[in-house]
Amino acid sequence: MNVVTLGPEGTYSHRAARSISDTVDFRESVTAIVDAVADGEYDRGVVAIENSIEGSVTESLDALAEYEVAVVKEVVTPIRHALLAQGEEFDRIASHSQALAQCRGYLDSEYPDADLEAVASTARGVQMARDDASVAGIGHPDNGGDGLEVLAEDIQDQNSNATRFFVLAPLEDRSPAGGKSTFVVYPNADYPGLLLDLLEPFADRDINLTRVESRPSGERLGDYVFHIDVAAGLYEDRTAQALAEIEHIAEDGWVRRLGSYDSEHVV
Numbered sequence: 247m248n249v250v251t252l253g254p255e256g257t258y259s260h261r262a263a264r265s266i267s268d269t270v271d272f273r274e275s276v277t278a279i280v281d282a283v284a285d286g287e288y289d290r291g292v293v294a295i296e297n298s299i300e301g302s303v304t305e306s307l308d309a310l311a312e313y314e315v316a317v318v319k320e321v322v323t324p325i326r327h328a329l330l331a332q333g334e335e336f337d338r339i340a341s342h343s344q345a346l347a348q349c350r351g352y353l354d355s356e357y358p359d360a361d362l363e364a365v366a367s368t369a370r371g372v373q374m375a376r377d378d379a380s381v382a383g384i385g386h387p388d389n390g391g392d393g394l395e396v397l398a399e400d401i402q403d404q405n406s407n408a409t410r411f412f413v414l415a416p417l418e419d420r421s422p423a424g425g426k427s428t429f430v431v432y433p434n435a436d437y438p439g440l441l442l443d444l445l446e447p448f449a450d451r452d453i454n455l456t457r458v459e460s461r462p463s464g465e466r467l468g469d470y471v472f473h474i475d476v477a478a479g480l481y482e483d484r485t486a487q488a489l490a491e492i493e494h495i496a497e498d499g500w501v502r503r504l505g506s507y508d509s510e511h512v513v
């Protein structure tokens with residue numbers, strides 16, 4: 247099975263992807279990963295979806311609304327960031343925007359004067375630190391060594407910090423089996439109670455919502471695409487019935503069933 251995730255080597259996405267394959271290829275954007283899976287170039291793609299401190303990875307959500315792919319598994323991993331540099335003489339800190347945000351409190355109190363630079367991934371920031379003594383990176387502590395010191399560990403603002411990843415597959419691998427399901431709904435409508443109408447079919451059938459997120463549709467201001475996760479499988483009658491109701495409400499838009507899946511926690 248060929249697998250693609252966010253690179254270079256040493257990202258948290260890479261750690262999550264190792265739970266499904268020992269060999270992994272890399273891209274430097276989430277959209278490029280989703281595109282490569284939708285195209286059938288890869289059997290699986292692993293992308294971050296949401297973090298317990300910083301919330302949604304918006305590029306992933308937008309790519310899921312744009313491309314036709316399936317979600318076949320969820321991987322949850324603890325995120326424990328380290329500060330890595332050649333020494334203390336740096337004035338710039340480079341990392342993924344999510345990682346910089348997850349360490350905001352630490353950076354404000356310990357390095358208030360450093361320039362913060364958002365780069366494609368934590369591993370890219372670490373690579374910059376390895377090449378340039380004026381740069382520090384934030385990433386997993388295992389990226390240290392080879393001239394790079396781990397200056398501080400566990401610098402995230404909450405020790406419970408964790409990120410949820412989706413394992414994506416081409417559409418034909420979509421499965422109705424699993425304890426959780428994900429949908430993307432574009433109602434293309436606007437009236438009082440629309441969101442209530444979209445959620446009630448789940449409440450009426452005792453289906454627990456585990457995430458609801460709205461993203462701008464890009465069509466016009468105030469127009470949204472809704473990402474909905476539920477703790478029920480597509481194989482269940484109650485899920486099929488709820489979706490039939492939602493498809494009716496969204497008849498001027500669309501409903502995408504990304505699939506059902508189980509969850510794995512990896513360190």
Ligand SMILES: O=C(O)C(=O)C[C@]1(C(=O)O)C=C[C@@H](O)C=C1
Pocket residue numbers: 252256257258259260294297303325342344345366367368369409
């Ligand atoms: O840059 C990385 O190491 C990634 O795998 C990306 C990512 C993200 O997109 O949120 C994954 C986990 C962490 O939350 C920080 C960054």
